[in-house]
Amino acid sequence: MAKLQIGVVGVGVMGKSLALNFESKGYSVALYDISKEKVNEIIEENRGKNLVGTHMVEEFVNSLESPRKILLMVNAGGITDKAIDSLLPHLDKGDILIDGGNTYFVDTMRRNKRLAEEGIDFIGAGVSGGEEGALKGPSIMPGGQKDAYEKVKDMLENISAKVNEEPCCSYIGPNGAGHYVKMVHNGIEYGDMQLICEAYFFLKQTLDLTAEEFHEIFAEWNKGELNSYLIEITADIFTKKDEETGKPLVDVILDTAGQKGTGKWTSQSALDLGISLPIITESVFARCISALKEERVNASKVLSGPKDKAALGIDKAELIEAVRQALYMSKICSYAQGFT
Numbered sequence: 001m002a003k004l005q006i007g008v009v010g011v012g013v014m015g016k017s018l019a020l021n022f023e024s025k026g027y028s029v030a031l032y033d034i035s036k037e038k039v040n041e042i043i044e045e046n047r048g049k050n051l052v053g054t055h056m057v058e059e060f061v062n063s064l065e066s067p068r069k070i071l072l073m074v075n076a077g078g079i080t081d082k083a084i085d086s087l088l089p090h091l092d093k094g095d096i097l098i099d100g101g102n103t104y105f106v107d108t109m110r111r112n113k114r115l116a117e118e119g120i121d122f123i124g125a126g127v128s129g130g131e132e133g134a135l136k137g138p139s140i141m142p143g144g145q146k147d148a149y150e151k152v153k154d155m156l157e158n159i160s161a162k163v164n165e166e167p168c169c170s171y172i173g174p175n176g177a178g179h180y181v182k183m184v185h186n187g188i189e190y191g192d193m194q195l196i197c198e199a200y201f202f203l204k205q206t207l208d209l210t211a212e213e214f215h216e217i218f219a220e221w222n223k224g225e226l227n228s229y230l231i232e233i234t235a236d237i238f239t240k241k242d243e244e245t246g247k248p249l250v251d252v253i254l255d256t257a258g259q260k261g262t263g264k265w266t267s268q269s270a271l272d273l274g275i276s277l278p279i280i281t282e283s284v285f286a287r288c289i290s291a292l293k294e295e296r297v298n299a300s301k302v303l304s305g306p307k308d309k310a311a312l313g314i315d316k317a318e319l320i321e322a323v324r325q326a327l328y329m330s331k332i333c334s335y336a337q338g339f340t
Contacts, residue, residue, distance in 0.1 A: 003065035005065060009071070010073035011033045012073065017135035018138075020135055021136070029052070039053040068091065071100050075101065076101045076104065084097065121151075125178050126141035142172060187338060191279040191338070192228075194287075195334065210248075237250060255290060255293070259287045263284045264284050267281040275340050
């Protein structure tokens with residue numbers, strides 16, 4: 001059997017989608033995951049496609065053409081180190097590992113140094129776009145050795161999203177630069193989402209709008225300056241109903257938010273560098289506070305706040321437009337802080 005062009009380790013949602021993306025662009029792809037069932041399921045679902053499932057690390061590595069090109073799509077942290085440890089004994093000098101996870105850039109720098117000593121090229125690549133983006137075309141932010149990137153440049157550009165026929169993939173810089181940019185990208189997104197939440201909360205508290213009214217407002221906002229993926233999906237969320245109660249989902253969902261750490265890392269880096277990053281940092285704190293559900297409920301019994309809606313003495317349409325403008329200006333500030 002002919003050697004395969006690229007291997008993917010970790011076939012969860014993102015790994016599977018990227019593997020299918022590579023295959024759709026004409027590349028032969030080897031798959032490996034600690035879960036044999038996941039690999040078998042993908043192969044079964046995609047019979048006739050140029051995908052090969054493997055169940056042993058050595059089998060996986062030996063199935064790839066030289067220099068081997070391996071994309072790691074496993075959870076960031078210790079699991080990434082374990083994946084590298086399992087691959088390393090079977091690799092040859094000049095092989096290329098690409099970490100496409102949401103990895104802390106400091107870890108990428110550490111791994112880059114370690115693998116360079118073994119003669120293995122390492123690329124830390126931020127991947128943005130979620131499941132659909134990974135399948136149809138993500139934004140890719142690769143960093144690491146420039147000569148190693150040149151060997152995988154065409155592959156990464158081919159699977160990336162395109163804007164005016166230009167690939168959304170560009171070499172960011174050496175070492176952990178790619179994951180650093182992805183970290184800041186995620187931090188900016190944290191700020192974006194918090195600003196949207198606060199625009200919603202303010203209008204909800206002052207005008208007591210229905211989910212249907214919010215859908216119309218955000219759909220209208222998405223036609224102008226605020227046009228974006230986040231505004232689009234926010235408008236869509238207001239149309240969703242809870243299956244059990246039939247009520248708008250936004251009115252029954254638990255008001256707590258989780259986080260994966262990239263927003264926190266962005267804020268920590270800003271503090272280390274002495275950079276002012278108030279919107280993104282406050283968005284991280286907002287998530288921390290939202291997670292304290294029991295404490296917030298108890299506090300509300302002591303600090304109940306105003307019983308009546310605020311009488312702002314302003315026309316409803318004027319207030320909605322004022323919030324739209326405030327959201328737009330705040331987003332500009334958040335982006336400016338992120339790019340500082």
